[in-house]
Amino acid sequence: DADVTQTPRNRITKTGKRIMLECSQTKGHDRMYWYRQDPGLGLQLIYYSFDVKDINKGEISDGYSVSRQAQAKFSLSLESAIPNQTALYFCATQGDGEGYTFGSGTRLTVV
Amino acid sequence: RKEVEQDPGPFNVPEGATVAFNCTYSNSASQSFFWYRQDCRKEPKLLMSVYSSGNEDGRFTAQLNRASQYISLLIRDSKLSDSATYLCVVNMLGNEKLTFGTGTRLTIIP
Numbered sequence A: 001d002a003d004v005t006q007t008p009r010n011r012i013t014k015t016g017k018r019i020m021l022e023c024s025q026t027k028g029h030d031r032m033y034w035y036r037q038d039p040g041l042g043l044q045l046i047y048y049s050f051d052v053k054d055i056n057k058g059e060i061s062d063g064y065s066v067s068r069q070a071q072a073k074f075s076l077s078l079e080s081a082i083p084n085q086t087a088l089y090f091c092a093t094q095g096d097g098e099g100y101t102f103g104s105g106t107r108l109t110v111v
Numbered sequence B: 001r002k003e004v005e006q007d008p009g010p011f012n013v014p015e016g017a018t019v020a021f022n023c024t025y026s027n028s029a030s031q032s033f034f035w036y037r038q039d040c041r042k043e044p045k046l047l048m049s050v051y052s053s054g055n056e057d058g059r060f061t062a063q064l065n066r067a068s069q070y071i072s073l074l075i076r077d078s079k080l081s082d083s084a085t086y087l088c089v090v091n092m093l094g095n096e097k098l099t100f101g102t103g104t105r106l107t108i109i110p
Helices: none
Strands: A004-007 A010-013 A019-025 A031-037 A043-051 A054-057 A064-070 A073-078 A087-094 A100-102 A106-110 B004-006 B011-014 B019-025 B030-038 B045-050 B055-057 B060-065 B070-075 B084-092 B098-100 B104-109
Touching (some): A004 A087, A010 A019, A019 A031, A019 A106, A031 A073, A054 A064, A073 A087, B004 B084, B019 B084, B030 B060, B030 B070, B045 B060, B070 B084
Parallel strands (some): A010 A106
Antiparallel strands (some): A004 A019, A019 A073, A031 A043, A031 A087, A043 A054, A064 A073, A087 A100, B004 B019, B055 B060, B060 B070, B084 B104
16 A cells, blocks of 8 residues: 555545545654645645644645644645646645655646 | 746756756745655656755765855666656745745656
């Protein structure tokens, strides 16, 4: 099994729909992150969490919300999806002094 | 000025050649440095950390120049499988988050 698992891998949804992207990890890391990546652009931080009770906004949090249900689980929600939220979404975890371990990504298309 | 800047490329390099790219960072308090590799439509994967003394892993060599605030990645004897986007990543002291460059695209030509 992968260390960081994202579901779904691909999703097409309609404008205005609510959608949740899920992330779970088996690395036992406290720190978890959600990023989006658009073609030709770098990774943009949406939200991050350093433990179950700690949630922080990133660079582009508007239109998104998160929930840290447990140390191993960190979900990202789009309350009312819009077309410019079409992107590749990555979840990542981080251990002390280490780089990130990424999930395989969720390709989201909002039509 | 961006916190982390990379030449986007593309770098088109013949197989077997040596290729190097640099990455500059703006914050002198930056503490940790990494190179990640990302294949098309895949997740970024850690290639190597960059240590103050420089470090080597097989055909890959990473170096840090704190005075000029840049890190470099050298790939020797390039293989077709080295074709990817290489992301420069920096972590500042006291900031738990990593800052990513936009990546340098490398294509190895047969």
